[in-house]
Amino acid sequence: MKFLDEYRNAEAAQGYAEAIHRIVTRPWTIMETCGGQTHAIIRFGVDELLPPQVTLLHGPGCPVCVTPVELIDKAIAIARRPNVLFTSFGDMLRVPGTETDLLSVKAQGGDVRMVYSPLDAVTLARENPDKQVVFFAVGFETTAPANAMAVYQAHQQGLSNFSVLVSHVLVPPALTAILESPDCHVSGFLAAGHVCSVMGYTEYEPIAQRYQVPIVVTGFEPVDILHGIYLCVKQLEEGRAEVENGYARAVKTEGNTHAQNLIREVFHIVPRKWRGIGEIPQSGLGLRPPYDRYDAEQRFGLADWHVDEAGECISGLVLQGIKKPHECPAYGSRCTPEHPLGATMVSSEGACAAYYRYRRT
């Protein structure tokens, strides 16, 4: 496929790997923020091309993985109700809640359906006026334009039987939380390319300055990732800490202003809980008036419901780059993609699942 295959070119990947070998003089730890990048790094063995001084850490950028158990439990409670048609992206269906998952609710007769786009859920609401249609609106800034549009269109069409269960999270506050942690040993970041396609990258400049870390906007294919790592290592070696765009074919400084306008119309910034990490202030999006009437938590009386996370899963530490998946005692034994204990083992973008699929050693 054009704009995909050429960035998997082995020669160019090797070329960048060699260039990194030439410039590196000291140990550096670089965190890729997006689960899509984690997946590609492990799948293509990008980390194995790097000099021993460069360590990659896998960051929190998988929306499936950071959605708190509480929200999964709320989704399950809603999906179990009669007269509800619950819709979600496929990878949320197997994420374990406290007791069960959405797929099991479906097996027990709940009307749970997988959709490709949130607009499909709006169509279902129009076609099923006698049912309450709920969409599980999870994701980072990349999914926000689609979810904002779904709510906006439902509002335009006066669909009173449509609502969304929102668990929207934002990347910059997560980076700040990681940098504030006393265990943090990240020297530079690869920012998630498509998040920046939507939001641009000026938000990262105060973070780079304040914490003196280079932040390189990076794509998702091996050559893009190695290019991003090269730019990051070069900055580190030269003592610079700047925001740099390594993914210019898809990212403009200001991002996509059309999408930002609709996001701002429908959502405002709220505190959000992150699975395994806890609440981070100003780290997510929630519906703002008048669109808050489409809030499923309100509609189904679940807003005050709180669930504590328990169990042996250390995905919170994995998501912050403090532990690697194979350092988890449950990894590969009690926790596998068939029987996941944590969300990072469910999604193909989760670090635990990526390790399990491509690196069973």
Add this chain to the structure above:
Amino acid sequence: MCLGIPGQILNVRDEGLFTRTGQVSFGGIVKQINLSYTPEAEAGDYVIVHVGFAITMIDAQEARRVFEYLEQINELEDIQS
């Protein structure tokens, strides 16, 4: 879920402000995609699509940048060595 993939716009079928829609081909697999956020993209252009929405156009001129950059640093290396 978060994977955005590149596709080529085949046609634009609806020009509505929030309903701009067209067919996009992903290496031969064709899907109906919402193009409201890329009002300037036309048939023939490439876009990155995420959960049914084009979130950005691909800048064909910038697309070669990672390869040109690699050539530059390699040339620099040749001069220095």
